[in-house]
Amino acid sequence: MADAKEHLDKLLQELRRGTITxxxxxxxxxxxxxxxxxxxxxxxxxxxxxxxxxxxLRRLEKQGLLDSQWDTNEAxxxxxxxxxxxxxxxxxxxxxxxxxxxxxxNHVIENEGDEKNGDH
Amino acid sequence: MADAKEHLDKLLQELRRGTITxxxxxxxxxxxxxxxxxxxxxxxxxxxxxxxxxxxLRRLEKQGLLDSQWDTNEAxxxxxxxxxxxxxxxxxxxxxxxxxxxxxxNHVIENEGDEKNGDH
DNA sequence: TATTATAATGTATGATGCACACTATTGTAA
DNA sequence: TTACAATAGTGTGCATCATACATTATAATA
Numbered sequence: 001m002a003d004a005k006e007h008l009d010k011l012l013q014e015l016r017r018g019t020i021t022x023x024x025x026x027x028x029x030x031x032x033x034x035x036x037x038x039x040x041x042x043x044x045x046x047x048x049x050x051x052x053x054x055x056x057l058r059r060l061e062k063q064g065l066l067d068s069q070w071d072t073n074e075a076x077x078x079x080x081x082x083x084x085x086x087x088x089x090x091x092x093x094x095x096x097x098x099x100x101x102x103x104x105x106n107h108v109i110e111n112e113g114d115e116k117n118g119d120h
Numbered sequence: 121m122a123d124a125k126e127h128l129d130k131l132l133q134e135l136r137r138g139t140i141t142x143x144x145x146x147x148x149x150x151x152x153x154x155x156x157x158x159x160x161x162x163x164x165x166x167x168x169x170x171x172x173x174x175x176x177l178r179r180l181e182k183q184g185l186l187d188s189q190w191d192t193n194e195a196x197x198x199x200x201x202x203x204x205x206x207x208x209x210x211x212x213x214x215x216x217x218x219x220x221x222x223x224x225x226n227h228v229i230e231n232e233g234d235e236k237n238g239d240h
Numbered sequence: 241t242a243t244t245a246t247a248a249t250g251t252a253t254g255a256t257g258c259a260c261a262c263t264a265t266t267g268t269a270a
Numbered sequence: 271t272t273a274c275a276a277t278a279g280t281g282t283g284c285a286t287c288a289t290a291c292a293t294t295a296t297a298a299t300a
Contacts, residue, residue, distance in 0.1 A: 004184065004185075004206050004209065004210055007183045007184075007185070007210065008210055008213055008214070010285080011138065011141055011210070011214055012138075012214070012217050013138075013258075013259075013285090014137055014138030014141065014258095014285080014286070015138035015139065015141075015142070015214070015217065015218060015221060016138070016221060016258090017134055017135075017137050017138055017257070017258065017286090018131060018132075018133075018134030018135035018136070018137060018257085019135065019221060019225055020257095020258085021131055021134065021135075021257095022135070022225060022228075022229065023224075023225060023228050026228045026229050027228065033277080033278090034277070034278065034279095035276060035277050035278080038277095041228070044224060044227060044228050045220070045223075045224035045227070046224050046225070046228065049258085049259060049260075050277085050278080050279090051258090051259065051260065051261075051262085051279090051280085052257090052258055052259060052260090054277095054278060054279060054280090055257085055258085055279085055280085056257085056258085058279090059257085063127045064124070064127075065124075065127065075266085075267065075268095075276090076265085076266055076267065076276060076277060076278095077265095077266090077277080077278090078276095078277070078278090079277085079278075086124045089124065090124055090127060090128055090131070093128055094128065094131055094132070094135070095229055097132050097135070098135060098225070098229075100165070101135060101136060101139060102222055103165075104143075104164060104165035104166050105139055105142060105143060105166070105218070107164060107165070108142075108143055108146045108147065108161070108164050108166065109142065109146050109215055109218075130255095130256080130257095133256090133286095133287070133288080134256085134257065134258095134287095136287085137257090137285095137286060137287065138286085140286090140287085141286095153248080153249090154248070154249065154250095155247065155248050155249080158248095169287080169288060169289080170248085170249080170250090171250090171251085171287085171288065171289070171290075171291090172286085172287055172288065172289095174248095174249065174250060174251090175250090175251085175286085175287090176286085176287090178250095179285095179286090195247090195295080195296065195297095196247060196248055196249090196294085196295055196296070197248080197249085197294095197295090198247095198248070198249090199248090199249075
């Protein structure tokens with residue numbers, strides 16, 4: 001029983017994987033900095049470790065989906081990220097595909113085990 | 121523009137990751153063998169590579185979520201997999217969490233960019 | 241019979257992203 | 271000055287997935 005829980009955790013981790021990216025991109029129509037994203041997303045039910053987020057932001061920037069800019073005027077320097085043009089496009093496509101995945105999966109989950117529809 | 125597509129593919133792969141497990145588990149209230157799962161899931165909009173599925177099945181069995189049994193009576197020997205008791209429980213929990221993830225994500229996707237709710 | 245296609249299972253390898261556990265710096269409040 | 275919060279960063283290890291390949295057995299076809 002105890003290790004079923006551990007396996008669950010791992011499976012959940014895999015499930016969440018990739019969704020973090022959508023979550024992040026969804027918040028970057030307006031510029032945000034890393035720390036604000038961490039708290040913001042957590043409040044919205046998508047907890048992200050800083051050690052996960054920061055590398056993610058850098059990856060997305062390197063891929064050209066985000067633009068970044070340091071703001072050194074405020075108290076502590078903050079690095080603001082914003083969706084690039086490409087990022088917007090990719091985000092839109094991602095959302096479309098995401099919905100398709102969700103719909104397929106909901107379908108198999110609900111029809112789970114009931115195979116008895118007129119094919120016998 | 122061309123490489124945005126590649127990045128998309130990679131992001132999608134990450135998105136799908138983990139969902140395959142739910143898809144597989146959802147079909148195993150009744151015994152199935154690997155090949156039948158591949159075709160079955162593909163028809164239902166969840167394409168899986170055999171080279172992905174077989175290791176996955178073995179993993180899940182090793183974790184105690186699946187039971188397996190060879191059937192050597194039929195033409196070609198087939199290895200049938202079925203949800204174990206633990207597997208059922210884990211699947212149910214996975215589904216709950218999955219729905220929660222979906223709901224959180226849908227929420228941030230739809231509220232994308234509209235931050236203007238009385239907190240300033 | 242020889243050949244090809246397809247059903248069916250399996251393995252090895254490589255790329256990649258995520259969590260975790262750190263380090264580091266700067267404000268601010270005690 | 272001590273301590274904590276805000277803010278950003280790095281390095282390592284693990285697990286999953288895709289791709290490609292290998293293998294056996296049957297069915298079909300020439």
